[in-house]
Amino acid sequence: MKIPKLPAIGPTLWGIGVFLLVLGGLAPWIPRFTLTILVNLLIFAALAYSLNFITGLTGYVNFGHVVFMAVGAYTLGYTVGTIRLHPLGGVALGGLVALVLALGLGAVTLRFRGVYFAIASLVTPLAGLNIVLVLPALGGGQGIFLNIGFDPLSWFYTIWAIIAAEVGLTYWITHGRLGYGIRAIKSDEDAAKSLGVNAPRLKLFLFALSGLFAGATGGVYAWTTSGIIPEAAFDLTFSLRMLAMIVIGGMGTLLGPLIGAIAVYLPSRFFLTIFIGTESIIIGLVVILIALFVPGGIVGTLRKYVPELRRILE
Amino acid sequence: MPALEVLVTDLAFGLLLGCVFAVIAHGLNLIWGVAKIVNVAHGVFIMLGAYGAYFLNLYLGINPLLSAPVDAAIGLAVGVGFYFGFLHRELRGKESIAQQSEMVTLVATFGLALFISNLALRLWTGNFVGIPWSPGSIFVGFLQLPLGALYVAIASVAIIALTHIFLSRTYLGNAIRAYSQDIPATQLMGINPTFVAAVGTALGFSVTMAGGALLSVWLPVGINPGMGALYAPISFVIVVLGGPGKMWGSLVGGISLAVIIDVGQAFVGTSLATAIAFLTLIPILLFRPEGILR
Numbered sequence: 075m076k077i078p079k080l081p082a083i084g085p086t087l088w089g090i091g092v093f094l095l096v097l098g099g100l101a102p103w104i105p106r107f108t109l110t111i112l113v114n115l116l117i118f119a120a121l122a123y124s125l126n127f128i129t130g131l132t133g134y135v136n137f138g139h140v141v142f143m144a145v146g147a148y149t150l151g152y153t154v155g156t157i158r159l160h161p162l163g164g165v166a167l168g169g170l171v172a173l174v175l176a177l178g179l180g181a182v183t184l185r186f187r188g189v190y191f192a193i194a195s196l197v198t199p200l201a202g203l204n205i206v207l208v209l210p211a212l213g214g215g216q217g218i219f220l221n222i223g224f225d226p227l228s229w230f231y232t233i234w235a236i237i238a239a240e241v242g243l244t245y246w247i248t249h250g251r252l253g254y255g256i257r258a259i260k261s262d263e264d265a266a267k268s269l270g271v272n273a274p275r276l277k278l279f280l281f282a283l284s285g286l287f288a289g290a291t292g293g294v295y296a297w298t299t300s301g302i303i304p305e306a307a308f309d310l311t312f313s314l315r316m317l318a319m320i321v322i323g324g325m326g327t328l329l330g331p332l333i334g335a336i337a338v339y340l341p342s343r344f345f346l347t348i349f350i351g352t353e354s355i356i357i358g359l360v361v362i363l364i365a366l367f368v369p370g371g372i373v374g375t376l377r378k379y380v381p382e383l384r385r386i387l388e
Numbered sequence: 389m390p391a392l393e394v395l396v397t398d399l400a401f402g403l404l405l406g407c408v409f410a411v412i413a414h415g416l417n418l419i420w421g422v423a424k425i426v427n428v429a430h431g432v433f434i435m436l437g438a439y440g441a442y443f444l445n446l447y448l449g450i451n452p453l454l455s456a457p458v459d460a461a462i463g464l465a466v467g468v469g470f471y472f473g474f475l476h477r478e479l480r481g482k483e484s485i486a487q488q489s490e491m492v493t494l495v496a497t498f499g500l501a502l503f504i505s506n507l508a509l510r511l512w513t514g515n516f517v518g519i520p521w522s523p524g525s526i527f528v529g530f531l532q533l534p535l536g537a538l539y540v541a542i543a544s545v546a547i548i549a550l551t552h553i554f555l556s557r558t559y560l561g562n563a564i565r566a567y568s569q570d571i572p573a574t575q576l577m578g579i580n581p582t583f584v585a586a587v588g589t590a591l592g593f594s595v596t597m598a599g600g601a602l603l604s605v606w607l608p609v610g611i612n613p614g615m616g617a618l619y620a621p622i623s624f625v626i627v628v629l630g631g632p633g634k635m636w637g638s639l640v641g642g643i644s645l646a647v648i649i650d651v652g653q654a655f656v657g658t659s660l661a662t663a664i665a666f667l668t669l670i671p672i673l674l675f676r677p678e679g680i681l682r
Binding site: 202 | 425426428474477488490491492494495496498499500501502503504506507510617618620621624625628657659660662663666667669670673674677
């Protein structure tokens with residue numbers, strides 16, 4: 075009998091896996107305040123990974139990713155607020171609703187290329203905000219206030235599971251047959267199509283995945299803040315931060331979103347107490363410099379200039 | 389069904405607002421048409437134009453209408469700086485812009501938007517500041533139209549007409565249009581592509597900043613560093629509605645959008661009208677990607 079061999083997996087996946095396992099094992103002993111900071115960091119990392127599916131892997135710049143997060147947050151807010159669903163159910167449902175929205179939205183907007191896609195994605199959160207503002211069921215302009223308590227450990231394990239799933243899926247996608255098709259789309263969509271890559275279906279698949287995870291993360295976010303304020307939920311700054319994270323970390327890489335989230339989020343924690351607003355100035359400057367001069371981000375640059383890392387880092 | 393007077397008033401205000409929307413989008417349209425890139429930081433330069441008008445009013449006491457030319461002159465310099473900072477590396481020696489360059493400029497100008505708007509927030513705080521200028525109003529039948537808005541509408545149409553005359557009647561303008569159509573052919577005609585692209589971009593920024601000054605007349609409650617986040621998407625939608633690279637398209641798109649918002653709000657309220665105005669983009673992109681105009 076032939077014994078199936080375990081698939082060999084790359085060192086980066088091992089590294090992230092061990093990191094996540096250690097983090098998960100230590101979580102009950104982490105002080106609560108530190109844990110809430112960690113949860114916030116992981117929320118951003120999860121958002122960055124979700125955006126990485128579409129923008130990092132295919133090169134379709136999505137400025138409106140926050141719309142999925144808002145939909146997830148509102149789903150949790152509505153279901154937990156009215157039918158007293160457990161927040162975990164709200165998170166799962168938030169992901170599903172965002173997935174459906176992504177399928178619908180993607181079926182239309184993914185037909186547009188380049189800047190047209192970027193512009194269409196930019197207006198969706200603005201339209202979404204203005205629609206939510208007139209829906210009394212969703213609290214209109216006041217938003218939804220929930221009383222679901224302070225439970226950092228549950229938040230942590232939920233967002234932990236989301237990130238683990240995202241990392242695993244990113245690896246699976248980039249290392250399989252799908253990965254070749256996606257790289258072909260990123261380099262030249264027309265050429266990819268003429269070689270038989272089903273570009274529309276692949277793009278829609280990735281867009282739906284990115285919506286699913288952003289929605290679930292939005293649910294966790296609403297859970298941690300115990301409510302939703304419409305202007306904050308649809309705040310484009312979230313989209314911009316996610317984009318900054320994957321640009322800085324390295325677009326389309328496995329480790330990039332995590333590194334980017336740490337690089338953007340941790341300094342902002344410190345700047346917050348020193349100069350309000352300075353962090354975004356610095357983030358903006360770093361994004362300009364990286365986009366113009368080091369398009370690979372941190373991970374891409376390390377791979378380019380340190381040959382030893384090329385086989386390890388991805 | 390709202391009363392007829394209300395509808396006519398909304399329509400009139402929509403037409404006036406549409407002219408100023410058109411001019412802020414026109415700056416974006418010029419850059420888009422010439423360099424084939426979208427400046428995500430467009431809103432920030434509208435904001436800078438509005439602040440230019442504010443400071444000129446604060447220190448020199450001149451009204452926004454007169455500060456528009458000053459802003460336009462500053463915009464020329466800003467545009468040249470922008471071209472050489474952001475676009476030259478991507479456009480130099482290329483026959484058309486590549487997909488990769490498109491993404492680079494999208495992300496880089498997004499960083500620029502983040503940088504400038506937060507720098508402005510730090511320098512000028514997030515408080516709203518207004519420009520005290522109200523030249524009164526005139527009555528047309530039952531319609532009461534503010535004169536400021538009327539002057540601004542005239543100035544906006546004049547700016548668009550002037551750029552049209554420049555682009556269609558002068559040698560340099562024709563060179564810019566040639567560049568936007570076919571770069572190698574332009575070079576064969578002995579035109580320096582870098583110079584022409586830089587002038588076109590500078591013209592776009594000049595119109596954008598002058599538009600910011602004109603827009604400030606419409607915002608008596610005030611301007612603040614975050615205003616770009618609203619007017620940039622509005623400009624994108626207008627350019628797509630009118631058709632990128634079509635000079636009269638800005639006017640058609642601007643007026644359509646403003647009329648949808650102003651008349652729509654009488655039927656469904658401001659929020660839904662704004663949502664509908666933004667979402668018109670999607671059917672237009674699907675069914676008429678070349679814009680409303682042929």
